[in-house]
Amino acid sequence: MSQKFSRRDFNKLLVSGVAGSALGIFGGVRPAYAAQNRIVVIGGGFGGASAAKYLRKLDSSLSVTLIEPKATFYTCPFSNWVLDGLKNMEDIAQTYTVLKNKYGVNVIADSASSIDAAKGTVTLKSGKVLNYDRLIVSPGIDFKWNALEGYSESVSNSKMPHAYEAGAQTVLLHKQLLAMKDGGTVLICPPANPFRCPPGPYERASLVAHYLKEKKPKSKIIILDPKDKFSKQGLFKKGWEKLYPGMIEWRSVATGGKISKVDAAAMTVTTDFGVEKGDVINIIPPQQAGKIAVDAGLTDASGWCPVNPITFESTIHPGIHVIGDACIAGAMPKSGFAASSQGKVVAASIIRLCQGKVPAPPSLVNTCYSLIGPGYGVSVAGVYKLTSAGIVEIPGSGGLTPMDADDDHLNEEATFARGWYNNIVQDIWG
Amino acid sequence: MQVTIRSMLTACFVFSALLGTGAEAVAAQKKAPKKAVTQVCNPDPRGQILALSCASCHGTDGRSVGIIPSFYGKSPEYLEAALKDFKSGARYSTVMIRHAKGYSDEEIRMIAQYFGTVWQKNK
Numbered sequence: 001m002s003q004k005f006s007r008r009d010f011n012k013l014l015v016s017g018v019a020g021s022a023l024g025i026f027g028g029v030r031p032a033y034a035a036q037n038r039i040v041v042i043g044g045g046f047g048g049a050s051a052a053k054y055l056r057k058l059d060s061s062l063s064v065t066l067i068e069p070k071a072t073f074y075t076c077p078f079s080n081w082v083l084d085g086l087k088n089m090e091d092i093a094q095t096y097t098v099l100k101n102k103y104g105v106n107v108i109a110d111s112a113s114s115i116d117a118a119k120g121t122v123t124l125k126s127g128k129v130l131n132y133d134r135l136i137v138s139p140g141i142d143f144k145w146n147a148l149e150g151y152s153e154s155v156s157n158s159k160m161p162h163a164y165e166a167g168a169q170t171v172l173l174h175k176q177l178l179a180m181k182d183g184g185t186v187l188i189c190p191p192a193n194p195f196r197c198p199p200g201p202y203e204r205a206s207l208v209a210h211y212l213k214e215k216k217p218k219s220k221i222i223i224l225d226p227k228d229k230f231s232k233q234g235l236f237k238k239g240w241e242k243l244y245p246g247m248i249e250w251r252s253v254a255t256g257g258k259i260s261k262v263d264a265a266a267m268t269v270t271t272d273f274g275v276e277k278g279d280v281i282n283i284i285p286p287q288q289a290g291k292i293a294v295d296a297g298l299t300d301a302s303g304w305c306p307v308n309p310i311t312f313e314s315t316i317h318p319g320i321h322v323i324g325d326a327c328i329a330g331a332m333p334k335s336g337f338a339a340s341s342q343g344k345v346v347a348a349s350i351i352r353l354c355q356g357k358v359p360a361p362p363s364l365v366n367t368c369y370s371l372i373g374p375g376y377g378v379s380v381a382g383v384y385k386l387t388s389a390g391i392v393e394i395p396g397s398g399g400l401t402p403m404d405a406d407d408d409h410l411n412e413e414a415t416f417a418r419g420w421y422n423n424i425v426q427d428i429w430g
Numbered sequence: 431m432q433v434t435i436r437s438m439l440t441a442c443f444v445f446s447a448l449l450g451t452g453a454e455a456v457a458a459q460k461k462a463p464k465k466a467v468t469q470v471c472n473p474d475p476r477g478q479i480l481a482l483s484c485a486s487c488h489g490t491d492g493r494s495v496g497i498i499p500s501f502y503g504k505s506p507e508y509l510e511a512a513l514k515d516f517k518s519g520a521r522y523s524t525v526m527i528r529h530a531k532g533y534s535d536e537e538i539r540m541i542a543q544y545f546g547t548v549w550q551k552n553k
Binding site for chain 1: 475476479480484486487488489490494496497498525531533
């Protein structure tokens, strides 16, 4: 997804987004240098928790409130490892105790039911109303339940899990894999772009294949994809060939990959080429920005939130910053790493704005490790900067694990994937 | 409306002039070597914003809890040299070469300055 700016837009962005914010002339909304600097953060995932922690770490004079209904947050990164039995659910569980006790974040276990951008208030499900000087919205994704005939939230909770929000869904898909007979067929159905964690479905296929190869070697996996290519495609295909020959079949849009209908009772999906039966069916539905962002009018026609790429402030509602999967961040993928990087940028920017100063131009980073087997890791890295074309990848930087990487290199990346997880969750929740 | 190269450059010039980071960066560069400690409490905002992403793999303030190398407590000079060696490929890496190539030498210096001093406040 890319965002193009005209020269006029770019100049407008600079003037209104940076100078405007710094001077506190937010089109008549609240001044940037409000007396109390009350920052409210909605959502305690990779983006929101990073922002909350770093706001307090970098400026302990700020009052920071984090609204998150879940006491335990299960991370999507490494949830595919649970499906293979390499990790348990406890290994991917994060809590807010350190944010609360060590960093002094006011954590409220509730969910936001509405935002009043004009008044600068958030109303919680409990009825409580919070005032903010700046609001950070990091709601992640919501599924478009009506996009696929026969699929619904209740089908996802019973027969065909999405497992694309970690937790009960991960447990359900894992149980189904454990119960499947040897010789069974697993269907994995990713959505079209853009969606959360572009390599996610393909790492999932890899780790499910690892489990099946060890325990149920007559089984197979079919990926039914509405796309003609996917993230780290060359690396995944090479790894599949080497580790699980003949076990994973990827069907692109041109070869009948697009599904139009599911039948939960019959355990089938319908493609352009016919009906496919699965013993385990994982449907990853099309997505949009989390519900609160849609309800608050922060999304555009795409279903995602347009933001100023320097400060991640909404271009629709000043004073509200949107980060993570929900925002339109140019060339950056929708990943936990990207959300965390944006959370820190937004924290540093808000601190500057609260001081009446100009935010520094950010540089954003992403690294996504994927495991193809327990000792076979690959990655994609990116460093991004702001230009008049929005957030773009810096030429010559980033990129994929080399196609000719040797076994030692791939093993080292698998080890670093574990190291990365330990550090990023510590950096955010620890 | 499509953006021409000329208008992009003009916009970028306006951008950097508006932010005044050029001047800030030059000032920081002149002061940096001898006044490192004074920057601990008031880090250069550009260096800080560049540096914070590094913690996602290397731990908060560069203090790693896992197998990825920690650089907490290293000097700015050490960090600058290491990053430049990753960038050139002189030092072997799996991922660092891909990251280091995303930064100019000046940006590398600012990142090194941030992490090379931020730990001193914990002393």
